[in-house]
Amino acid sequence: MLIRKPADIPYSEVTPKSLYLRRREFIRTATGPAVAAAEALSPTGARAQGRPKLPHVRKSQFSTTEPLNDYGDVTGYNNFYEFGTDKEDPKANARHFTTRPWSIRVEGLVKAPATYDIDGFIKPYALEERIYRLRCVEGWSMVVPWVGFPLADLIKRLEPRPSAKFVEFTTLHDAQRMPGQRVPILQWPYVEGLRMDEAMNPLSILAVGVYGEALPNQNGAPLRLVVPWKYGFKGIKSIVRIRFTDRQPRTSWEIATPHEYGFYANVNPNVDHPRWSQATERRLGEFRRRKTEMFNGYGQQVASMYSGMDLRKNF
Amino acid sequence: MTIPDTLRRVIFAAALVPAAALVYGAFTDDLGANPIDYITDTTGLTALTFLIVALTVTPLRRLTGRHELIRLRRMLGLFAFFYACLHMATWLILDWFFDFASMAADVVERPFITLGMTTFLLLLPLAVTSTAGMIRRLGKHWQQLHRLAYLAAITAIIHFWWVVKADFREPRLFALALSVLLGFRAWWTIRTRLSSRF
Numbered sequence: 025m026l027i028r029k030p031a032d033i034p035y036s037e038v039t040p041k042s043l044y045l046r047r048r049e050f051i052r053t054a055t056g057p058a059v060a061a062a063e064a065l066s067p068t069g070a071r072a073q074g075r076p077k078l079p080h081v082r083k084s085q086f087s088t089t090e091p092l093n094d095y096g097d098v099t100g101y102n103n104f105y106e107f108g109t110d111k112e113d114p115k116a117n118a119r120h121f122t123t124r125p126w127s128i129r130v131e132g133l134v135k136a137p138a139t140y141d142i143d144g145f146i147k148p149y150a151l152e153e154r155i156y157r158l159r160c161v162e163g164w165s166m167v168v169p170w171v172g173f174p175l176a177d178l179i180k181r182l183e184p185r186p187s188a189k190f191v192e193f194t195t196l197h198d199a200q201r202m203p204g205q206r207v208p209i210l211q212w213p214y215v216e217g218l219r220m221d222e223a224m225n226p227l228s229i230l231a232v233g234v235y236g237e238a239l240p241n242q243n244g245a246p247l248r249l250v251v252p253w254k255y256g257f258k259g260i261k262s263i264v265r266i267r268f269t270d271r272q273p274r275t276s277w278e279i280a281t282p283h284e285y286g287f288y289a290n291v292n293p294n295v296d297h298p299r300w301s302q303a304t305e306r307r308l309g310e311f312r313r314r315k316t317e318m319f320n321g322y323g324q325q326v327a328s329m330y331s332g333m334d335l336r337k338n339f
Numbered sequence: 340m341t342i343p344d345t346l347r348r349v350i351f352a353a354a355l356v357p358a359a360a361l362v363y364g365a366f367t368d369d370l371g372a373n374p375i376d377y378i379t380d381t382t383g384l385t386a387l388t389f390l391i392v393a394l395t396v397t398p399l400r401r402l403t404g405r406h407e408l409i410r411l412r413r414m415l416g417l418f419a420f421f422y423a424c425l426h427m428a429t430w431l432i433l434d435w436f437f438d439f440a441s442m443a444a445d446v447v448e449r450p451f452i453t454l455g456m457t458t459f460l461l462l463l464p465l466a467v468t469s470t471a472g473m474i475r476r477l478g479k480h481w482q483q484l485h486r487l488a489y490l491a492a493i494t495a496i497i498h499f500w501w502v503v504k505a506d507f508r509e510p511r512l513f514a515l516a517l518s519v520l521l522g523f524r525a526w527w528t529i530r531t532r533l534s535s536r537f
Contacts, residue, residue, distance in 0.1 A: 094372075101372030109506035112371060162504070164373055209506050280505055299451055299501055304441075308372050312436060 075237035078151055078171050086227055086325075087155035093166035097308050099240045103160070104261055105209055106195065106202035107242065113204075114242035121201055123246040123262070132192075132268040135183035142246050146232055148181065149173035153236070154229055156252035158259075159291045159320045165305045170250050171233030176224045184220075188268035192217040193249055193260045202262075210276045216249065216260035217273030217287065219329075227252055227325050230263075253322035255289045286339040290330070291320035295339050342407050350411065354418045357385045358425065375433045382429055383455075384509075386422035387495050389415055390462075391516050394492060398523040413469050416488065420466040427459055451501035454494045461491040489524075492517050 092098075104114035107121075126142040151171055159165045179191070197213035199205040205212045222228065231250045232239055239245040244261025251258050257277055267273075277285035284298050293303045293316040304313040319326050330338075361378055364370040370377045393415035400408050435442050445452045465485055467473070474481050496517060500510040 097372040105505070111373070164376070207506075207508075300449055301445070306373070306375065311375075311433075313434075 075240060077237055078233045081151045081153050081171050081233075081236060084152045084154050087153065087169075088157060088167060088321075090155075090157070090167045092155065092169055093308050095235050097166055098168050098234060099243060101308065102243065103162075103256065104204075104242060104244065106204040106212075106214065106262070108204050109209065115240075117203060118241035121241040121245075123241065126246050126264075128247070128263065129265045130182055130267075131265065133185040133188035133270060134268045135185070146173070146230075146247065149177050151232070152229070154231075154250070154252075156227075156250060157320050158252065158256050159305055159316065161255040161257055161285070161289070161297065161302075163300065163302070163305050164308060165316075165320075166308045169235055170229065170231040171236060171239075172229040172231035172250060174226060175218075175228040175230055175249070176226065178230060179220075179223060182266075182268075184268040187270050189220055189270050190217050190268070190272055191220065191223045192265075192267040192269055192273035193263050194265035194267070195260055196262045196264045211279050213264075214260060214276045215273060216258055216275050218249075218251065218258075219272075221329050222251070222326075225326060225329065227322060253291055253319040253326045255291055257285070258289050288330075288335075288338050290326075290335065290339075291316060292318060292335055292339070294318070295336050342410050347411065347414065351414060354389070354414075357381060357422070375429070378433065379426065379429045382422050382426040383499070386419050386426055387492075387499060387513060389419035389422060390488070390492050390495060391513060391520070393419055394488060394517070394520050398520055401523075401527070417466060417469060420462050423459055423462055426455075430455075451498050454498040454501065458491050458494040458498055461487050461494065465491070489517075489521065 100115045101111045102114055103109075103111060104118070107114040107117040124142070127139050128142060128145050129137075129139045131137040151173055153169055153171050155167060155169045157165060158168050175191075184191075193216045195214040196202065197205065199212075218228065229250050231244070231248050232246065234240070234243055239248065244259070244263075247263045248261040249259050249263065258275075272287055275285075275287055277289075278287055291302075296302050302316055305316045306313050317323075361370070361381060365374065365378075393412055396408050396412040396415065400406050431437065431442070435445075446456050447453070465488060468477060468481065468484060477484065496510060496513050499513065500507065503510055
């Protein structure tokens with residue numbers, strides 16, 4: 025597999041944080057009081073407030089140097105149907121969601137099936153910042169500075185049996201705490217999965233944070249999957265179970281609408297959603313649409329896994 | 340009993356609130372992370388709401404005997420068209436920025452866009468023929484022509500249905516409302532036909 029020359033710049037160097045935090049001040053000075061007045065009315069904050077800072081986060085060769093989306097966009101605009109189907113719902117409805125205590129069940133074709141407490145579960149892994157593009161199947165995208173660790177590191181430690189061909193992830197199922205689950209929009213709990221080689225790909229991470237801080241509830245705290253060459257819905261949130269299996273998992277969107285959403289869900293501008301084109305996307309914060317890239321621009325790292333596969337059939 | 344002009348003015352002003360809120364939101368950068376989507380959704384939803392409300396006038400008149408309500412129908416229908424125009428303009432300018440080739444492909448290849456365009460083209464002649472002069476000139480054909488409003492409501496709801504990913508609660512609600520309205524119509528037509536036979 026080809027791995028490109030590391031960009032090796034964390035977001036704090038893409039734009040020095042001191043400047044980044046003052047960027048609105050800069051804009052204000054440059055454009056005068058009209059903008060300042062508009063800005064005062066704007067509710068989108070530039071960055072986190074009061075989330076615990078994550079220590080010892082290393083930078084990664086896999087990060088993009090593209091400009092980041094605003095903290096307000098990243099944490100205020102996303103799909104997490106467990107907390108409502110509007111993209112502003114998760115932020116509003118996940119506010120009081122508690123993620124401690126939290127346990128994660130590891131089961132299936134693995135050396136030692138067990139239940140772990142979240143803090144002990146993620147402790148062995150060195151945290152990295154991964155600035156990834158995120159492309160939603162709906163046609164919008166953003167650039168997100170995730171903090172997490174390679175899924176491969178976890179899998180190696182868990183020692184799946186050779187017969188394990190897939191990893192299946194499950195979200196918490198608790199309609200008391202996740203009000204969206206009271207409405208039968210999808211089959212709850214949410215289930216996602218990866219083929220073993222996809223899970224072991226160095227781009228696949230489990231995220232515990234964003235913008236250098238602990239993951240906000242609405243983004244899938246305490247633990248979520250990030251697979252940047254796939255559509256956003258593959259990034260299952262608030263994981264409580266990881267199961268190794270020899271059969272391809274049946275994923276939630278596949279069950280809901282099998283002719284529209286497949287198991288692979290690789291970003292592909294040449295294979296349209298039955299109802300809309302996937303050729304272009306709108307990067308949040310930009311006015312004009314931009315062209316969607318094959319595998320969301322991560323072809324170098326992932327294309328070889330799909331050589332010989334008909335991606336029109338395996339959408 | 341007539342509807343006082345003050346009430347009509349109040350309804351007129353209220354009908355402009357969604358548009359005004361969008362303009363205000365645009366100037367204060369308060370339309371969320373994806374303003375273009377937000378404007379598209381809001382104008383479309385408002386257009387459909389006005390269309391359904393306009394179609395409620397006739398059944399309501401017949402049920403309540405308050406025939407003066409007819410004075411509101413044209414205004415409500417024209418507001419449906421007004422928001423449909425904003426919805427179209429959003430698609431044309433904000434979404435595609437006059438990329439006519441892509442838009443043409445969209446209309447042909449995307450059934451939900453095709454239906455959206457169909458709805459707009461159905462509403463267009465209704466708006467054009469809404470003046471007193473046109474009503475007079477068209478005579479009995481006017482009513483026949485304006486039955487297209489029901490067809491436009493049907494295509495608009497399917498257009499909405501097809502753009503939704505999984506949560507069909509809203510389009511279902513509109514479909515239910517329209518079914519009730521069409522049900523009244525059908526019932527009255529059948530009853531008139533039956534009674535005219537004897």
